[in-house]
Amino acid sequence: MASLKELSMKEELLCGGHRACAGCAAPIAIRQALMAVDTDVVVGCATGCLEVTTTIYPFTAWNVPFIHNAFENSAATVSGVETAYRALKKKGKIKRDIQFIALGGDGGTYDIGLQSLSGAMERGHDMVYICYDNQAYMNTGIQRSSATPKGASTTTSPAGSAIPTGKKQIRKDLTEVMAAHHIPYAAQASPSNWKDFIRKVEKALAVEGPAFINVLAPCRLGWRFDPAETIDLMRLAVATCFWPLYEIEDGVVTVNHKPRNKKPVSEWLKKQGRFRHLFAPGNEAMLEEIQEDVDGNWNRLLAREAMG
Amino acid sequence: MSKRVAITGNEALAEAMRQINPDVVAAYPITPATEIVQIFADSVSNGRVDTEFVTVESEHSAMSATIGASAAGARAMTATSSQGLALMWEMLYIAAGLRLPIVAPIVNRALSAPINIHCDHSDTMGARDSGWIQIYSEDAQEAYDNLIQAIRISEHPDVLLPTMVTMDGFIVSHGMGNAELLADDVVQKFIGEYEPEHYLLDVENPITVGALDFADWYFEHRRQLADAHSKVQDVVLQVAKEFKEISGREYKLFDAYRLDDAEYAIVVINSAAGTAKTVVDELREKGLKVGLLKIRLFRPFPHKEIAEALSGKKAVAVLDRADSLSLMGGPLYIDLRAAMYDSPGSRVPMVNYIYGLGGRDVNLEQIAGVYDDLMEIAKTGKITQPVTYLGVRE
Numbered sequence: 001m002a003s004l005k006e007l008s009m010k011e012e013l014l015c016g017g018h019r020a021c022a023g024c025a026a027p028i029a030i031r032q033a034l035m036a037v038d039t040d041v042v043v044g045c046a047t048g049c050l051e052v053t054t055t056i057y058p059f060t061a062w063n064v065p066f067i068h069n070a071f072e073n074s075a076a077t078v079s080g081v082e083t084a085y086r087a088l089k090k091k092g093k094i095k096r097d098i099q100f101i102a103l104g105g106d107g108g109t110y111d112i113g114l115q116s117l118s119g120a121m122e123r124g125h126d127m128v129y130i131c132y133d134n135q136a137y138m139n140t141g142i143q144r145s146s147a148t149p150k151g152a153s154t155t156t157s158p159a160g161s162a163i164p165t166g167k168k169q170i171r172k173d174l175t176e177v178m179a180a181h182h183i184p185y186a187a188q189a190s191p192s193n194w195k196d197f198i199r200k201v202e203k204a205l206a207v208e209g210p211a212f213i214n215v216l217a218p219c220r221l222g223w224r225f226d227p228a229e230t231i232d233l234m235r236l237a238v239a240t241c242f243w244p245l246y247e248i249e250d251g252v253v254t255v256n257h258k259p260r261n262k263k264p265v266s267e268w269l270k271k272q273g274r275f276r277h278l279f280a281p282g283n284e285a286m287l288e289e290i291q292e293d294v295d296g297n298w299n300r301l302l303a304r305e306a307m308g
Numbered sequence: 309m310s311k312r313v314a315i316t317g318n319e320a321l322a323e324a325m326r327q328i329n330p331d332v333v334a335a336y337p338i339t340p341a342t343e344i345v346q347i348f349a350d351s352v353s354n355g356r357v358d359t360e361f362v363t364v365e366s367e368h369s370a371m372s373a374t375i376g377a378s379a380a381g382a383r384a385m386t387a388t389s390s391q392g393l394a395l396m397w398e399m400l401y402i403a404a405g406l407r408l409p410i411v412a413p414i415v416n417r418a419l420s421a422p423i424n425i426h427c428d429h430s431d432t433m434g435a436r437d438s439g440w441i442q443i444y445s446e447d448a449q450e451a452y453d454n455l456i457q458a459i460r461i462s463e464h465p466d467v468l469l470p471t472m473v474t475m476d477g478f479i480v481s482h483g484m485g486n487a488e489l490l491a492d493d494v495v496q497k498f499i500g501e502y503e504p505e506h507y508l509l510d511v512e513n514p515i516t517v518g519a520l521d522f523a524d525w526y527f528e529h530r531r532q533l534a535d536a537h538s539k540v541q542d543v544v545l546q547v548a549k550e551f552k553e554i555s556g557r558e559y560k561l562f563d564a565y566r567l568d569d570a571e572y573a574i575v576v577i578n579s580a581a582g583t584a585k586t587v588v589d590e591l592r593e594k595g596l597k598v599g600l601l602k603i604r605l606f607r608p609f610p611h612k613e614i615a616e617a618l619s620g621k622k623a624v625a626v627l628d629r630a631d632s633l634s635l636m637g638g639p640l641y642i643d644l645r646a647a648m649y650d651s652p653g654s655r656v657p658m659v660n661y662i663y664g665l666g667g668r669d670v671n672l673e674q675i676a677g678v679y680d681d682l683m684e685i686a687k688t689g690k691i692t693q694p695v696t697y698l699g700v701r702e
Contacts, residue, residue, distance in 0.1 A: 040511040044376070051518075057525050060516035065508040067379050068518035070398055073372035079362060080334060080376025080384070085509055087331035087360040087382055094509055116372065119365030 001199050007035050011063065013043075018061035020053040023227020025217035025234065026132045027054075029191045030103065033130055033215070034064075036201035040098045042067070042081055046074035046108030049139045049219075050132060072112040075120035075129055078102035082125045099205050100127040105217075106147035107137045110174050121181045121210045128204040128211045131174065134219040142222040146172040149242075151290050152274045154222070159277035165286045166277060170293060178212040179248045185211035187247035192216075192234035196245055196256050203247070216243050224273025236268040241298040246305070253305045265294045310490045310555070317480035320448040320487050321387070321413045321473075322347035324455040326357055327495040328411075331382035331502075334362035334373035339425045340477040341389035341415040348387075367392035371399035378408040379517045381507030383459070385410065389477060390417035393431045397438070403470045404439025404533060406517060409462035409502075410470040413455055416578065416629075417477040418666045426667020427477040429577060433630040433639045439533055441471040441540055442607040446563075446581045449487040451475040453557055454604075456490070459499045460547045466539040476579040478667065494554050537608040544605055561610040563602040564617055566592060570599025571622040572682040575614075575644060577603045580627060580663070580670050587675040598679050603640065611647035618644075619651040622686035624658045625678045627670075627698075631662050637695045638662050657685050663698040674699055 002010075013034040020027045026049060034041070042065045045051045051068045054061040069077040078100050088094040102120075104113055109131040117129060136154050137143040144157040144167050153159040153166035179186040184207040189197040197215060204211035216234055220227045237243035238257060242265050245257040266287060269275040278287050315323070322344045325333070333352075335345045352361040362377075364370045370386045377384035388396065393414055403410050414432055418424040432442060443458060445451035451473060458471040475481060490498075506515050521529055541561060548559035563581070566588050567573060576584050581602040591598045601617055618624050626645075628638020636642055637660035645658055661678055663670045678698070685691055 042380070042508050042511070052520050055516050055519040057519040057521045060519060062516050063514060065511055065514045066516045067376065067508055068516075068520075069372055069375055070402060073369060073399070076364065076369035076372035077376035079364075079369075080332065080373030080378075081380040081508055083332050083334070083360045083362050083373065084377040084380035084382035084384070087358070087377075088380075088509060090360075091331070091358065093381075096511060098509065098511060115365060116369050119369055122365070123363065 001195070001202055007198070010035055013037070013041070013063045014054065015061050015063055017059070018054040019056065020049065021220055021227070023220040023230045024049070025191055025219070025230050026050045026134065028230070029132050029197070029215045029217050030130070032191050032194050032197055033101070033201045036198045036205060037099060040096050042098060042100055044069070044074050044078035044081060044102045046104035046113055047071035048105040048108050050103060050105065052139060071108055073116045074102045074104040074108055074113055075117040078127050079120040079123065079125040082127050102127055102129045104129070104131055105138070106131060106133045106135060106145050110147045110172050111145050118181065121178065121183050121212065124209045126209055128201065128213065130213045130215060132215055132217040134217045134222060135171070136219070136222045138219045138222045147174065150293065151269070151278050151286055153277055154274065164277060164280070164283060166274070175212070175214045182251065183210045183212060184208070185247070185249055188214045188243065189245055190216045190234045190238050190243055192231050192238060193245055193257060200247060222274065225271055229271065233268070233271060236263065236271065239263045240265045240268045240294065242268055242294050244298060244301055246301060252308060253301070255301060255305050265291050310488050310494070312486065312488045314484050315448055315487050316482055316484055317448040317451050317475045318343035318415070318482065319347060320452040321455055322351070323489060324452045325385060326351045327490070327492050328385070328456065328459055328499060329357045329496070330359055330385045332360050332362065332374070332377035332384040333386065334364050334370045334377065334384070335386045336364050336367045336370045336388065336392060338367070338389045338392040340417060340481045341387050341392070341413070343481070344387045344413060344415070367395040368399060371396040371403065374410050375399060375403050375406065375408060378410050379406060379508050381504050381509045383502040385412060387413045389415040390419055390431045393435060394419060397435070400435055400438040400440060405529070407468040407536065408470060409468050411455065411458045411462050412470070412472050413451065414472045414474045415477045415481045416474050424666040425477070427479050427629070428665045428667070429630040432472060432474050435472070436607050436639060439469065440607065441469050443471060443473045443605055444577050444603055445473060445475045445480070446578055446602060447480055448475070448485045451480065452487055452489065453551065453555065453559065456495055456498065457547045457551050457559070461540065461543050463502060464543045467536055467543050469536055469540065474578070479579045488555070490555060498551070498554055540608050541605070541610055559604065561605045561613055562617070563604060565600040565602065567599035567601055567617060569597060571597040572679055572686070573599050573601055573618055573621050573624045574627060574675070574678060575601045575603065575618070575624065575640065576627040577606070577629065577640060580629065583670060583672060584675050587672050587679065591676065591679055596679070609643055609647070611643070614644065615647045615651040618648065618656060619653050621656050623682035624656050625661055625682055626658060627661050627663055629664045631665070657691055659685065659691055659693070660695045661698040662695065668699055670699060
């Protein structure tokens with residue numbers, strides 16, 4: 001892949017001037033992803049923060065063809081675009097090579113758009129779906145999603161006197177759900193590890209057929225942290241193994257980063273306002289549970305990698 | 309060469325789609341429209357079309373993918389019915405708002421609950437404000453002809469709106485009838501190549517589709533939608549004129565059957581018009597001045613022309629195969645009463661009959677009964693019951 005110097009000289013396909021919050025990881029992730037593109041590209045995006053902040057009429061932050069359709073259908077929409085490409089290319093009306101990227105937040109991907117995504121992956125469209133996972137419905141004001149981690153306080157799972165723990169349920173493991181579609185490429189990444197992420201997007205674009213990448217995207221308002229610490233929070237998510245970096249190529253699991261000294265997950269949790277209540281007396285068991293979940297997931301992942 | 313065949317409505321529409329040979333079709337099966345998708349899939353599998361066929365996992369995705377394909381620059385179609393159309397609801401508005409010339413045959417079927425697979429017009433009537441052009445068809449011939457014309461109407465640069473062409477579920481979709489089909493090359497020449505002006509796959513001129521409008525622009529863009537609809541009528545008539553040249557078949561905004569000198573008129577949509585025309589003929593034999601107006605273009609609604617055609621009648625009955633539950637009658641009746649409000653001359657007494665919900669048959673005696681009612685209203689000058697549920701156990 002290109003060197004950092006080369007990447008820094010590439011044209012920005014998602015340009016500045018958009019209205020995402022300071023410290024928002026979503027545009028960072030997508031700018032990195034677009035650095036992996038070497039052909040023409042068409043981007044689709046579900047309704048959500050990324051879409052509303054980048055396409056306020058009469059402005060657009062997209063230097064590439066872009067379509068937003070609705071909330072739950074980014075994958076179906078881009079599957080239509082990709083199909084049109086194949087049809088028009090066959091007829092000789094399109095000559096160039098074009099890649100297709102569908103985007104969605106965790107709401108548009110894990111939840112309301114899961115059916116549309118599953119359908120598009122099963123049908124085998126040649127597209128890369130990237131979920132920027134900020135772990136709640138941030139665009140509507142921080143409501144819990146199935147990507148929200150256990151213990152997080154959101155506006156629909158607030159930590160209160162009757163439910164002091166915040167969200168009770170574990171998050172859905174969407175990367176595994178997508179891998180179960182036996183698509184040629186599925187991966188989990190973090191913009192803090194930009195080299196790993198860009199390389200994964202390159203791989204995802206290179207495979208024939210559908211590919212899925214789940215990329216962590218901290219939301220400073222929803223996670224409640226200092227916007228200067230976005231990258232640090234991603235690093236900690238990786239270092240604690242809360243968010244393992246791994247890829248599944250034709251069924252073979254590779255863990256891309258194994259922290260030498262795996263940090264306790266509380267290091268990551270305590271930096272975020274959404275988990276503050278967990279450190280109040282009485283919630284020790286919940287903290288332990290979260291650590292057990294992280295350890296269990298990490299060990300299972302390593303075991304799968306060892307199986308080849 | 310055109311050919312005369314015995315054909316069902318679904319077969320006729322699948323044949324029209326084969327001849328249109330769209331770039332992309334994304335569709336999901338639903339009774340009674342399933343056959344259209346099935347027959348078309350067979351055309352794809354056997355190389356009778358160049359179309360890329362997307363076997364989506366739902367109607368919501370069918371319309372979403374069709375929107376994606378159309379925005380990308382392809383001629384894109386889908387087909388559905390009833391619950392499928394209901395599941396597309398959100399996307400119908402987006403297809404129209406994005407000004408995409410998608411064409412979709414819709415086979416009219418009742419909406420749940422109770423679940424029912426047979427004909428009424430609740431599905432498309434519910435979509436009447438979605439921004440789609442709606443063209444209704446009495447039989448397989450009309451459905452076939454309308455679908456081919458719809459491509460030209462939708463893609464006209466003054467219009468750029470999606471069009472749904474409807475026909476009655478089972479009664480027409482599965483009923484065998486006579487139809488004359490055009491030759492493939494005639495259809496191709498008539499519809500021409502689709503050459504969009506702005507599209508996603510024109511990567512050298514990148515566009516953003518589906519941007520966010522706040523209060524400073526949304527209203528203007530919705531106003532433009534209404535403006536586009538105001539151009540539809542002229543385009544429909546122009547396309548019909550050209551279609552007559554290739555087919556010999558004449559289409560207008562609506563069909564006036566023995567209406568000019570009629571004193572009593574029924575207004576009706578789709579297949580029930582066939583039944584009603586038989587009654588008109590029988591009553592005319594007896595010297596009664598009865599006539600019929602059959603809706604073709606329902607959205608946009610040719611209100612002036614229809615009001616003009618009905619003005620001066622002694623009494624008019626509007627037959628709705630859908631209820632609005634406003635307790636003011638069905639959707640066609642409500643629109644027509646509004647249209648007649650400004651018509652010149654004295655006010656025409658109008659009544660409404662809601663009939664045939666969930667596939668309930670409407671027969672000759674019932675239609676004759678409606679004309680009897682109209683004559684009674686004209687004679688007494690009194691409307692005792694503005695809205696009647698026809699043929700239901702009360």
